[in-house]
Amino acid sequence: MSEGIRTRAESSEGPTPEDVRVQLEGRAEVLEAALRRDALLESVLSGPGWKRRWREQPMLVPEWLEQESTVEEALERTSRRARVEGWADTLPVMKGLRKLEARRERLRTLVRKRLSRLVSVAGAPVLKVELARLDGLVRKRTMLSLGPGEVLLFQSARSSPISLGQTVPRSLALLYSLVCVLLLPLLGKGWAMVALVALILSPVFWLWARSGRVWMTSKRLLWMPTLGEAVSVPLSTIAPGGVHLGKGPAFDLKVDGEPRFQMSGLADAEALATLLELHSQPPLRGLVRSGVRLGDVVVFFGSLEEEGKVARPGWAVLRPGGVSFLPDEAGRQVLSVVTGRESALEAEVGQVVEQLRWLSGEEFDAWLTKLVTSTGGVSWSAQDSLLKRDNTPLTQVFRVSRGSQVLKGEVEWSAQSNAEWILRTWPDAATREQKRARK
Numbered sequence: 001m002s003e004g005i006r007t008r009a010e011s012s013e014g015p016t017p018e019d020v021r022v023q024l025e026g027r028a029e030v031l032e033a034a035l036r037r038d039a040l041l042e043s044v045l046s047g048p049g050w051k052r053r054w055r056e057q058p059m060l061v062p063e064w065l066e067q068e069s070t071v072e073e074a075l076e077r078t079s080r081r082a083r084v085e086g087w088a089d090t091l092p093v094m095k096g097l098r099k100l101e102a103r104r105e106r107l108r109t110l111v112r113k114r115l116s117r118l119v120s121v122a123g124a125p126v127l128k129v130e131l132a133r134l135d136g137l138v139r140k141r142t143m144l145s146l147g148p149g150e151v152l153l154f155q156s157a158r159s160s161p162i163s164l165g166q167t168v169p170r171s172l173a174l175l176y177s178l179v180c181v182l183l184l185p186l187l188g189k190g191w192a193m194v195a196l197v198a199l200i201l202s203p204v205f206w207l208w209a210r211s212g213r214v215w216m217t218s219k220r221l222l223w224m225p226t227l228g229e230a231v232s233v234p235l236s237t238i239a240p241g242g243v244h245l246g247k248g249p250a251f252d253l254k255v256d257g258e259p260r261f262q263m264s265g266l267a268d269a270e271a272l273a274t275l276l277e278l279h280s281q282p283p284l285r286g287l288v289r290s291g292v293r294l295g296d297v298v299v300f301f302g303s304l305e306e307e308g309k310v311a312r313p314g315w316a317v318l319r320p321g322g323v324s325f326l327p328d329e330a331g332r333q334v335l336s337v338v339t340g341r342e343s344a345l346e347a348e349v350g351q352v353v354e355q356l357r358w359l360s361g362e363e364f365d366a367w368l369t370k371l372v373t374s375t376g377g378v379s380w381s382a383q384d385s386l387l388k389r390d391n392t393p394l395t396q397v398f399r400v401s402r403g404s405q406v407l408k409g410e411v412e413w414s415a416q417s418n419a420e421w422i423l424r425t426w427p428d429a430a431t432r433e434q435k436r437a438r439k
Helices: 015-025 027-045 050-055 060-085 092-118 127-139 169-185 188-207 270-280 327-337 349-358 362-376 413-424 431-436
Strands: 152-155 212-217 219-227 231-234 243-245 253-255 261-263 298-306 312-319 322-327 376-382 387-389 398-402 405-409
Touching: 015 060, 015 092, 015 322, 027 060, 027 092, 027 398, 050 127, 060 092, 060 127, 092 127, 127 212, 152 270, 212 270, 219 270, 243 270, 243 387, 253 270, 270 327, 270 349, 298 322, 298 413, 312 327, 312 349, 312 413, 322 327, 322 362, 327 349, 327 362, 327 405, 349 362, 362 376, 376 405
Parallel strands: none
Antiparallel strands: 152 212, 212 219, 219 231, 243 253, 253 261, 298 312, 298 405, 312 322, 322 376, 387 398, 398 405
16 A cells, blocks of 8 residues: 555645545545544554453444445545645645554554454454454353253363362462562561461462363353453364363463363363364264253273283273273274364263264264274174173173173163163073074
8 A cells, every 4th residue: 555655755736635635525534534443443452451442332343344345445546546646745635544554554463463362363464354353253242151952061160270270380489489488587567467468368369360160062162260251162163173282381272263262270171172072073063952862872981801812991882782892092093083084182982982972873873883993892792692791780890701702891870770771672691592502
């Protein structure tokens, strides 16, 4: 734009300011109004508390966007006429053009800065596009309760930050210790006592202020901090590969959605990351809204043993049609198979299989077959004549064998009644032996 409005610096023969306004046919007024709107927008975006100021001006951005095509036309026509007719730089219109151009350049930078704090952005900034996107994010209302058809999948209990894994930064701890040592000789003075108490309480307040509650539902990820604004990330905005686990003080979990979510010191970050990865992509995306999970499935931890070989820890999946085993070390592979792309997350196999219960029985069995094949697990049919099951009560141990292989594990108390019902649907091993004897 700056090249488009270059004119001679001085002109004694050029048009007067009044002539220019008449020739522009109202475009000068359009540019002046645009300059006022841009100045207001820049003041809103500058400094702390910009979100509050933004929400206090609900029509500012809609009006800016509504007038933008008119402003762009006025800018283009005015700069072209100034170039062709050689208008002097000292004309009020030319000064206004330069002011508007400079302010819009600052706005591009400022809007990009604010937007990049909320979402991932790339490429050259386009002011009207990024302004509209920022307006949508800032004005979005966060519901703190479940909406119709929304199912809760994950919740971290509201508790002290220490239980959430929070730690005081080393620099703060060192400063705290140093000041306490310096103030100890002054304990007899009242102000020193007040300062010491404040120092003792400050780390506690710091930890409390960083605590909060995390929810994940069938539609969104919700973070409700003790202090500050709640953050809601729709699962539909999370791109493939947009869930990251970190190590160290930077973050434990980062989600590239709209808005972006990042948190450190989060308990069960691995479990939450797995759920986000599964439910933000097919085949599970949107299925949880039905609120119905497959009932005749029991998943429990166990081991596969074979004579002369080391026992393999893993997960047993009990179904009316039989039992399957998936090795415990195949978590990343299992997650990659389900999502259809390579995953960097070390998921828990049992958690992934449990989430597949949102599928129909036929779909669940098809996915289970894929997982067994891809991970080198085993799958035994309940109709298999070589399958033998101990009559040991499930309150003690589940044990089933086929040839030299033995699969055993402990079924959780809450799932024992379901497991017993499933096993009653299996053909009785003794009955099979009697049938073979008659033959």
